[in-house]
Amino acid sequence: MTKILSKSTCDDCGKEFDSTENSCPKCGSKNITKHICFTENVPLNIRDRVKAKAKDDTLPSKKKVVFEYRQGFEESQSTESGYVQKERLIDHINDKYKEVVADEDGKVIHHCEESLSKHQGHGSAKKSNDNSHKPD
Ligand SMILES: [Zn+2]
Known part of the structure; x- marks a missing residue:
């Protein structure tokens, strides 16, 4: 039902990626911001x-x-x-x-x-x- 979606964005290059990664897959930066949001499936x-x-x-x-x-x-x-x-x-x-x-x-x-x-x-x-x- 409720699905929690976590995403990260790189503070350096702005790339969005899965938050299971601890560094940016594009530029390797560790300056990342984790986002947690609920999907549309919220009851x-x-x-x-x-x-x-x-x-x-x-x-x-x-x-x-x-x-x-x-x-x-x-x-x-x-x-x-x-x-x-x-x-x-x-x-x-x-x-x-x-x-x-x-x-x-x-x-x-x-x-x-x-x-x-x-x-x-x-x-x-x-x-x-x-x-x-x-x-x-
Ligand atoms: Zn990056």
Whole structure:
């Protein structure tokens, strides 16, 4: 998965070479700088995620979260890469629900935008009271 790439550059002639070498293969200089960098294969799920939550303390504990927004990469079987970008908004204040799922390149796979009360009428979303127990 994560691949660490190490490379060296020669301080004298600027040649790039594999860091297993201790001197420049071109000019023999020992003035070399080692670089360590991660390749493109860094797992997507550690990329930045955006999360926002708002609570209304006047409401009973289970209904406290009145606003929730999430954006980020999630694991998914539906794309070749195994990851999707997901954006989800649950807004109890304005009665809004939005979910956008896109593949790695930003191509939208699933887009759902409706009033939250209507969305919660859907079968799988009915158990909304249990949301507070879900692991994050
Ligand atoms: Zn050199």
